[in-house]
Amino acid sequence: MTTVTNRPASAGPSAPKKALIERLSIITGLLLGIVGAVLAWYLARTFLPVNTDGSYIKTRMDQEVFIAMIGWFVGFMTGIGALIGPFRWLLGKDLTHDETLFYAGKDQGVKRYFRYTTDHKVVGIQYLVITMVIFFVGGVLAMLIRTNLGHAGGNWLQPQTYNTVVGLHGITMVVGAIIMITGPFGNFIMPIMIGARDMAFPRLNALSFWLVVAAVPPLLSSIWLGGIPTGWSAYNPLENQAPPGMDGFIMAICIFAISTMVAGANITATAVKMRAKGMTWNRTPIFIYGVVASVALALPVFPVFFLSQVLSGLDRATGSTFFDVRGGGSPWLYENLFWIMGHPEVYVILIPALAALMEMAPVFTRRPLFSFNLAIMGIAGISGLSVLVWAHHLYVSGWAPLLNGPFMLTTELISIPTGMLFLVLIGTLWRGRVWITLPTAAIYAVLFNFTIGGITGIYLSDVSADAALHGSIFVTAHFHYTLMGAGLTSAIGALVYWFPKMTGRMFDKKLGWTAFWITQVGFNIAFMGMFMVGLAGQPRRVGAISAFYDKGNSITTMGAYIIMTGMLVLLHGVVVSWVWGTKATQNPWFAKSLEWSVAYPVPLENFDVLPVVTEDAYGYGKAQS
Amino acid sequence: MSVDHAHTAHHEHPDAVGSRNRLGVVLILVADIAFALSVLFVYFYLRQQNVNGLWLPKASDTAAATTPVAVAGAWYVTIIAALGLVTHRYALLGARAKNQTQLKLGSLLALVASVVALAYQVILMNGTSFTITMGAYASCYFLIAGLNVMHLLFTVFIALGNWNRSRLGIYVADHWHVDIVNVWWIWMTVSSLFGAFALSFK
Numbered sequence: 153m154t155t156v157t158n159r160p161a162s163a164g165p166s167a168p169k170k171a172l173i174e175r176l177s178i179i180t181g182l183l184l185g186i187v188g189a190v191l192a193w194y195l196a197r198t199f200l201p202v203n204t205d206g207s208y209i210k211t212r213m214d215q216e217v218f219i220a221m222i223g224w225f226v227g228f229m230t231g232i233g234a235l236i237g238p239f240r241w242l243l244g245k246d247l248t249h250d251e252t253l254f255y256a257g258k259d260q261g262v263k264r265y266f267r268y269t270t271d272h273k274v275v276g277i278q279y280l281v282i283t284m285v286i287f288f289v290g291g292v293l294a295m296l297i298r299t300n301l302g303h304a305g306g307n308w309l310q311p312q313t314y315n316t317v318v319g320l321h322g323i324t325m326v327v328g329a330i331i332m333i334t335g336p337f338g339n340f341i342m343p344i345m346i347g348a349r350d351m352a353f354p355r356l357n358a359l360s361f362w363l364v365v366a367a368v369p370p371l372l373s374s375i376w377l378g379g380i381p382t383g384w385s386a387y388n389p390l391e392n393q394a395p396p397g398m399d400g401f402i403m404a405i406c407i408f409a410i411s412t413m414v415a416g417a418n419i420t421a422t423a424v425k426m427r428a429k430g431m432t433w434n435r436t437p438i439f440i441y442g443v444v445a446s447v448a449l450a451l452p453v454f455p456v457f458f459l460s461q462v463l464s465g466l467d468r469a470t471g472s473t474f475f476d477v478r479g480g481g482s483p484w485l486y487e488n489l490f491w492i493m494g495h496p497e498v499y500v501i502l503i504p505a506l507a508a509l510m511e512m513a514p515v516f517t518r519r520p521l522f523s524f525n526l527a528i529m530g531i532a533g534i535s536g537l538s539v540l541v542w543a544h545h546l547y548v549s550g551w552a553p554l555l556n557g558p559f560m561l562t563t564e565l566i567s568i569p570t571g572m573l574f575l576v577l578i579g580t581l582w583r584g585r586v587w588i589t590l591p592t593a594a595i596y597a598v599l600f601n602f603t604i605g606g607i608t609g610i611y612l613s614d615v616s617a618d619a620a621l622h623g624s625i626f627v628t629a630h631f632h633y634t635l636m637g638a639g640l641t642s643a644i645g646a647l648v649y650w651f652p653k654m655t656g657r658m659f660d661k662k663l664g665w666t667a668f669w670i671t672q673v674g675f676n677i678a679f680m681g682m683f684m685v686g687l688a689g690q691p692r693r694v695g696a697i698s699a700f701y702d703k704g705n706s707i708t709t710m711g712a713y714i715i716m717t718g719m720l721v722l723l724h725g726v727v728v729s730w731v732w733g734t735k736a737t738q739n740p741w742f743a744k745s746l747e748w749s750v751a752y753p754v755p756l757e758n759f760d761v762l763p764v765v766t767e768d769a770y771g772y773g774k775a776q777s
Numbered sequence: 778m779s780v781d782h783a784h785t786a787h788h789e790h791p792d793a794v795g796s797r798n799r800l801g802v803v804l805i806l807v808a809d810i811a812f813a814l815s816v817l818f819v820y821f822y823l824r825q826q827n828v829n830g831l832w833l834p835k836a837s838d839t840a841a842a843t844t845p846v847a848v849a850g851a852w853y854v855t856i857i858a859a860l861g862l863v864t865h866r867y868a869l870l871g872a873r874a875k876n877q878t879q880l881k882l883g884s885l886l887a888l889v890a891s892v893v894a895l896a897y898q899v900i901l902m903n904g905t906s907f908t909i910t911m912g913a914y915a916s917c918y919f920l921i922a923g924l925n926v927m928h929l930l931f932t933v934f935i936a937l938g939n940w941n942r943s944r945l946g947i948y949v950a951d952h953w954h955v956d957i958v959n960v961w962w963i964w965m966t967v968s969s970l971f972g973a974f975a976l977s978f979k
Contacts, residue, residue, distance in 0.1 A: 458812065480916075
């Protein structure tokens with residue numbers, strides 16, 4: 153070990169000139185991003201040749217929008233400082249120790265949250281905040297949808313606006329759900345939990361976060377560029393025919409996909425290579441398995457999604473014909489590429505969410521996790537099968553009818569490993585002396601909601617049932633039961649559980665419980681109502697609905713407003729607890745995993761001396777029932 | 778949140794860092810491999826579907842027929858990339874044997890090979906008789922060639938860095954960076970080979 157002295161204070165007239173990396177922050181990122189976008193747009197407008205080749209789709213506007221967005225992206229990433237590392241490597245001038253410490257956020261107070269900071273704890277907090285912002289935006293969009301559908305005929309929103317609101321709601325919520333566990337907790341908690349000083353690649357860690365930020369303006373710009381009338385799945389030929397707002401969607405997805413791939417490599421390498429001495433795979437906490445399975449699953453599938461959007465962008469900007477039948481392309485190709493990512497993405501969200509619950513269950517029952525090996529088999533089984541089920545989304549498209557049977561089989565098979573995870577949770581709780589906290593309540597809520605989400609999923613995987621239900625709002629209710637009822641509820645439980653470690657404060661009990669019950673009641677009212685109208689045949693993504701569906705829609709809208717109330721209470725709870733909450737002790741839950749062995753605030757490199765693990769994380773003794 | 782006061786630096790053995798870095802690169806390559814395989818899937822899917830007979834459109838009143846490119850060009854690019862891989866490997870062996878001359882020479886030759894391959898690929902793309910709008914084959918050709926250009930651009934960047942760092946004597950004690958760059962060279966060459974292989978099926 154080597155001790156280094158603190159950096160000298162840089163105050164006063166004789167203070168040394170600030171180095172470049174000290175000048176860069178989100179301000180310079182935004183400034184250079186805007187300059188880059190305007191400059192690129194001006195150059196495109198001035199120098200791009202007029203389209204004369206008679207292609208079917210491409211428009212000059214799309215080309216200009218794409219080039220401007222690339223200008224934004226390059227400018228922002230330069231301004232935030234993402235390119236310094238690679239260019240310093242190129243020049244052979246590697247970062248000095250002091251510069252590395254600066255990147256880690258040393259001595260920067262709050263400013264480090266607005267810089268290209270590499271400390272995994274800072275990145276975890278950044279992810280937590282951006283996840284809440286994303287959910288807030290997605291929630292507002294959801295309320296616009298439900299308000300429009302709250303009465304017969306709709307039409308409170310113009311049809312194109314309604315479609316855009318639905319598409320934006322879908323994509324913001326999917327992005328938020330993908331990062332809601334692996335972002336905040338995968339970054340903040342995971343390295344401490346495995347006894348590491350930081351992530352394997354701290355600069356890539358910062359990169360993955362700032363790429364998410366860079367994706368936001370292109371996505372939001374779609375509102376002013378004609379919208380995204382396609383829903384989040386952006387099927388072709390709809391995508392090809394959409395206004396330039398679609399270019400914003402495509403650009404945002406491409407940037408987000410890169411972020412996901414970078415994060416996937418980083419988290420996996422960290423878990424594989426940086427576990428503490430003695431932390432064999434049998435002693436590695438189940439949460440680590442969940443996070444690694446999620447990001448490792450994202451590694452091979454997100455590039456396929458990335459490609460689908462690259463091809464759509466090429467069709468729109470260059471006139472290529474990948475998805476256009478008039479030039480030998482195929483919309484079925486898009487559907488395959490999209491769903492090869494689209495279905496595993498559900499498990500990218502759910503696996504770490506359920507793993508977080510499995511991490512908490514032993515703590516609040518004071519007994520070992522029921523069958524650690526079964527949990528791992530379940531996670532591995534879901535991960536493996538999830539890449540073999542995508543075509544159940546294509547049953548009614550007419551693509552390869554002979555494959556419907558095999559895909560129905562693989563889709564229904566996935567309920568077996570999912571059931572294993574249920575068994576592990578129930579087995580851990582069974583006849584235990586449960587300490588009732590909000591995280592424990594989240595476990596019960598998820599078991600209830602996910603049972604409904606899972607069983608309705610089996611209907612949809614059945615070819616004949618899907619023929620009737622496909623395209624109906626029944627499907628919407630089903631995936632909200634899985635992604636929100638199970639995924640988001642788990643994330644709220646995880647937030648309350650790890651809140652003391654991340655903020656040094658306990659989550660306010662009263663506000664937490666109030667938010668929990670309001671949200672759960674509202675959620676079940678909203679989406680049971682949606683199942684009703686879905687079974688009756690109400691189509692999804694349609695803004696003007698017949699009076700026949702009024703009752704169910706009114707119930708759903710009422711439930712949605714109740715959810716909104718609960719979520720606002722939760723948000724209030726986060727702010728109040730973070731600022732004024734009761735100070736937490738080092739280990740308020742008396743848990744055995746390593747993250748609770750370090751005090752708050754967690755030191756820059758987490759541990760003075762790296763821990764040596766001598767037992768598993770769930771050695772709470774036998775059940776006392 | 779972390780504390781800001783006094784800090785103690787902890788150093789790891791270069792082999793631990795190098796092995797971790799190599800795993801990270803391999804994992805990122807998993808994503809790139811998935812992307813490249815998806816590109817091949819697109820090529821063979823559209824070729825097999827031949828929607829409306831427009832994989833290779835025939836001549837019409839308004840447009841000439843789309844003629845496939847001579848595939849030899851794609852193979853030449855792959856051969857140049859393979860030569861770059863061999864020279865980089867030569868540099869790596871030099872780094873391992875602490876032979877700085879061999880390291881510098883191999884790195885420089887690899888850099889030259891990457892630049893030549895990039896330039897040749899761009900020339901090939903500019904020399905086609907069709908544009909990207911002229912049917913599914915044309916779109917797929919530019920997709921595969923474009924992917925190769927992106928890979929080669931990145932290769933030029935890291936080959937330049939590798940040569941510069943070799944020249945500055947940074948790899949005297951630790952050859953892990955050269956080792957990791959070698960992993961990229963292998964994949965880049967294989968990816969180029971995949972592209973040439975696909976384009977051999979017109």
